[in-house]
Amino acid sequence: xxxxxxxxxxxxxxxxxxxxxxxxxxxxxxxxxxxxxxxxxxxxxxxxxxxxxxxxxxxxxxxxxxxxxxxxxxxxxxxxxxxxxxxxxxxxxxxxxxxxxxxxxxxxxxxxxxxxxxxxxxxxxxxxxxxxxxxxxxxxxxxxxxxxxxxxxxxxxxxxxxxxxxxxxxxxxxxxxxxxxxxxxxxxxxxxxxxxxxxxxxxxxxxxxxxxxxxxxxxxxxxxxxxxxxxxxxxxxxxxxxxxxxxxxxxxxxxxxxxxxxxxxxxxxxxxxxxxxxxxxxxxxxxxxxxxxxxxxxxxxxxxxxxxxxxxxxxxxxxxxxxxxxxxxxxxxxxxxxxxxxxxxxxxxxxxxxxxxxxxxxxxxxxxxxxxxxxxxxxxxxxxxxxxxxxxxxxxxxxxxxxxxxxxxxxxxxxxxxxxxxxxxxxxxxxxxxxxxxxxxxxxxxxxxxxxxxxxxxxxxxxxxxxxxxxxxxxxxxxxxxxxxxxxxxxxxxxxxxxxxxxxxxxxxxxxxxxxxxxxxxxxxx
Ligand SMILES: *Cc1c(COP(=O)(O)O)cnc(C)c1O
Numbered sequence: 001x002x003x004x005x006x007x008x009x010x011x012x013x014x015x016x017x018x019x020x021x022x023x024x025x026x027x028x029x030x031x032x033x034x035x036x037x038x039x040x041x042x043x044x045x046x047x048x049x050x051x052x053x054x055x056x057x058x059x060x061x062x063x064x065x066x067x068x069x070x071x072x073x074x075x076x077x078x079x080x081x082x083x084x085x086x087x088x089x090x091x092x093x094x095x096x097x098x099x100x101x102x103x104x105x106x107x108x109x110x111x112x113x114x115x116x117x118x119x120x121x122x123x124x125x126x127x128x129x130x131x132x133x134x135x136x137x138x139x140x141x142x143x144x145x146x147x148x149x150x151x152x153x154x155x156x157x158x159x160x161x162x163x164x165x166x167x168x169x170x171x172x173x174x175x176x177x178x179x180x181x182x183x184x185x186x187x188x189x190x191x192x193x194x195x196x197x198x199x200x201x202x203x204x205x206x207x208x209x210x211x212x213x214x215x216x217x218x219x220x221x222x223x224x225x226x227x228x229x230x231x232x233x234x235x236x237x238x239x240x241x242x243x244x245x246x247x248x249x250x251x252x253x254x255x256x257x258x259x260x261x262x263x264x265x266x267x268x269x270x271x272x273x274x275x276x277x278x279x280x281x282x283x284x285x286x287x288x289x290x291x292x293x294x295x296x297x298x299x300x301x302x303x304x305x306x307x308x309x310x311x312x313x314x315x316x317x318x319x320x321x322x323x324x325x326x327x328x329x330x331x332x333x334x335x336x337x338x339x340x341x342x343x344x345x346x347x348x349x350x351x352x353x354x355x356x357x358x359x360x361x362x363x364x365x366x367x368x369x370x371x372x373x374x375x376x377x378x379x380x381x382x383x384x385x386x387x388x389x390x391x392x393x394x395x396x397x398x399x400x401x402x403x404x405x406x407x408x409x410x411x412x413x414x415x416x417x418x419x420x421x422x423x424x425x426x427x428x429x430x431x432x433x434x435x436x437x438x439x440x441x442x443x444x445x446x447x448x449x450x451x452x453x454x455x456x457x458x459x460x461x462x463x464x465x466x467x468x469x470x471x472x473x474x475x476x477x478x479x480x481x482x483x484x485x486x487x488x489x490x491x492x493x494x495x496x497x498x499x500x501x502x503x504x505x506x507x508x509x510x511x512x513x514x515x516x517x518x519x520x521x522x523x524x525x526x
Contacts, residue, residue, distance in 0.1 A: 108464025
């Protein structure tokens with residue numbers, strides 16, 4: 001193992017035999033740890049000093065100590081850096097980061113698409129960005145109108161009569177929808193407690209159902225990667241509260257039986273929750289309300305382009321059927337004769353259609369900045385443009401599927417085209433001792449963020465690629481070229497790929513160890 005002058009591993013034993021030596025030769029290790037203009041950067045604690053400060057503060061005046069024996073006796077332990085050191089630190093770290101503004105982000109199920117700069121410009125208009133949620137409603141009529149206009153678009157695109165705008169992410173929207181379903185059942189004195197979830201469901205679905213106090217039961221997938229309708233129908237009964245189903249599902253496939261599923265669930269007295277995170281594949285083409293869905297969240301940060309990843313804000317409005325609308329959460333915007341008002345209080349029973357609201361999801365009204373960005377995206381595309389978004393997303397995914405299925409194993413390619421994401425398995429690596437993980441690391445060396453790995457669980461060594469409509473043919477061809485080349489090289493010379501990435505700022509990390517036994521203080525690492 002070789003280390004640079006700050007003690008970071010630059011080369012692992014045996015690596016020189018592999019890819020790095022042939023590709024990067026003797027320059028793999030440098031005195032500084034820098035690789036060309038890609039600069040090595042230590043932790044703030046390593047480059048800063050506890051005794052230093054970036055600002056000159058006047059001496060602390062002597063004041064009587066009123067803390068008793070609670071006063072801190074040790075130094076506070078924060079590193080001091082000058083302004084240029086601080087700026088360089090974060091700029092260097094940002095250059096080691098990969099983002100959608102750098103290149104394709106083929107993460108399946110995540111829908112990482114370009115966020116048009118127009119969205120940002122609109123979200124920064126002072127009338128939207130400088131307002132406070134407790135301001136008198138008369139002074140924020142424009143913001144309320146924007147929420148109402150976006151709500152109208154969401155209801156129209158889904159053909160659902162009600163929408164709750166406040167949930168702050170997809171999973172939060174699921175919680176909202178399932179709480180409404182629970183409230184609707186309880187209002188009838190019905191204590192059904194089982195929620196059926198297909199095997200291929202996003203992990204948030206069973207988690208949400210369990211969090212709401214339901215018992216989760218799995219429904220198997222059929223050989224085409226769709227919900228096994230016969231198995232689902234056989235399980236329906238008076239104890240089934242709801243079915244949670246993702247459409248298009250997490251194998252990137254449309255659930256053709258969804259309408260029949262909804263009819264069967266309703267006939268058995270249950271509700272259908274549709275995970276609408278993949279709405280970007282069908283927006284403008286399919287209205288979930290027409291299929292009989294009772295509640296569905298829409299990830300504004302996926303379908304309608306608002307930025308996400310890196311912990312940025314999300315937004316997960318939920319549309320409701322007429323049966324669930326009365327149970328939707330507060331607050332919501334209502335148009336009155338004189339303007340817009342925010343309904344924040346429960347109304348007397350029977351006086352309004354939302355008199356059975358299950359309560360509130362959030363302190364205020366939702367993610368205003370995301371609303372502005374989503375409406376900006378919607379209005380700049382228009383109805384026909386949104387339809388083209390779905391068509392292009394599906395076309396791009398099918399281009400990838402068709403271009404790779406002869407070298408990658410594609411489990412459901414025989415059953416027809418995919419929707420917005422292409423699913424592959426690691427069967428083609430059989431006998432090499434290499435796995436999906438090795439392929440993902442090799443993609444980093446090629447300059448790509450890896451695709452989603454090992455999800456969905458129904459496929460062995462899954463690789464889920466979602467290009468979105470954002471990518472040009474040129475960009476797709478580059479990804480396809482790299483993935484074809486990797487598949488061929490990995491089969492021909494597996495040993496060169498066991499320890500990747502070789503060219504990234506860090507070598508292969510112990511990801512399991514990091515998750516199970518995180519070392520949270522940098523001094524503990526020594
Ligand atoms: C992204 C996603 C979610 C969760 O959405 P968050 O905003 O990350 O909470 C749920 N289901 C599916 C199918 C998704 O792709």
